Amino acid sequence: MGLNTEEIMQLALEMSGFRSVPADSAIYTSGKNLKNALIGIDLDAPELLIAKQLGFDLVISHHPKGGSSTLHFPEVLHRHTEMMIEHGVPKDVAEQAMAERIYDARCQAHIANYDHAPSFARMLNVSYMNIHLPLDEIGRQQMLASVKKLKPESTVRELIERFKSDMSEFRNAQTQMEVRVGRPENKIGRVAVSHACGTNGGYPVAKAYFDHGIDTVIYIHCAGPDSRKLQQEFQAQGKNLIITGHVVSDSLGINSFIHELENRGLKLTRASGVVSP
Ligand SMILES: [Fe+2]
Numbered sequence: 001m002g003l004n005t006e007e008i009m010q011l012a013l014e015m016s017g018f019r020s021v022p023a024d025s026a027i028y029t030s031g032k033n034l035k036n037a038l039i040g041i042d043l044d045a046p047e048l049l050i051a052k053q054l055g056f057d058l059v060i061s062h063h064p065k066g067g068s069s070t071l072h073f074p075e076v077l078h079r080h081t082e083m084m085i086e087h088g089v090p091k092d093v094a095e096q097a098m099a100e101r102i103y104d105a106r107c108q109a110h111i112a113n114y115d116h117a118p119s120f121a122r123m124l125n126v127s128y129m130n131i132h133l134p135l136d137e138i139g140r141q142q143m144l145a146s147v148k149k150l151k152p153e154s155t156v157r158e159l160i161e162r163f164k165s166d167m168s169e170f171r172n173a174q175t176q177m178e179v180r181v182g183r184p185e186n187k188i189g190r191v192a193v194s195h196a197c198g199t200n201g202g203y204p205v206a207k208a209y210f211d212h213g214i215d216t217v218i219y220i221h222c223a224g225p226d227s228r229k230l231q232q233e234f235q236a237q238g239k240n241l242i243i244t245g246h247v248v249s250d251s252l253g254i255n256s257f258i259h260e261l262e263n264r265g266l267k268l269t270r271a272s273g274v275v276s277p
């Protein structure tokens with residue numbers, strides 16, 4: 001008897017330490033006795049048809065693709081606020097740093113055509129789900145375990161090398177980690193791995209960390225204008241912003257999850273940018 005979609009979601013929760021399904025993850029069309037899954041970073045309506053044609057009975061997207069994942073996505077952004085507070089950022093500063101982004105995300109979610117891809121999954125009779133925050137949390141834990149092996153006196157270069165030696169995805173990816181603020185020879189000092197919060201916190205979140213005792217912020221991605229602003233403001237202060245790369249960092253949790261699903265008899269095929277371990 002193969003797994004069902006609920007058991008697959010439950011496994012992701014157990015692996016990541018979540019008690020309930022986060023707002024950015026959902027089962028769009030549930031299914032039982034699943035045997036053959038397609039998993040990828042962005043699996044949308046066209047990919048559902050491809051999956052159907054190729055004989056997959058389940059499609060697992062990492063990023064949200066509709067339904068409650070899209071409509072309630074802004075809720076997970078509050079994890080930035082919680083993470084900042086854990087790292088010593090005052091509550092009011094942390095809330096202020098996220099206020100605009102959460103407002104904008106709410107407007108965006110309200111705009112979204114939330115039943116686009118799920119409507120085709122129903123039509124094609126393919127089981128369809130997305131698992132976002134739990135898989136990112138698994139990836140974040142891997143990065144944290146690597147950071148723990150280092151000392152505050154370790155350099156940015158050593159952190160990057162550590163990540164590459166601990167996580168094969170970083171060796172296999174076609175992107176390199178980038179130091180957008182700081183220099184490879186800088187000491188890392190106090191580090192915040194700012195990931196598994198919905199999306200990156202951009203300028204305001206990195207600034208809040210830098211202003212409150214964090215020396216190195218790790219993002220998996222960051223837009224040009226925010227990176228530039230942070231560089232202009234914090235380069236001279238000896239702060240570091242390391243960008244690990246989007247699809248490669250998303251792949252960390254996805255690959256761990258694939259490994260566990262395969263142990264439970266589900267056959268998985270990677271697509272849409274997943275970097276193999
Ligand atoms: Fe992700």
Ligand SMILES: [Fe+2]
Binds near residue numbers: 063246250
């Ligand atoms: Fe992502």
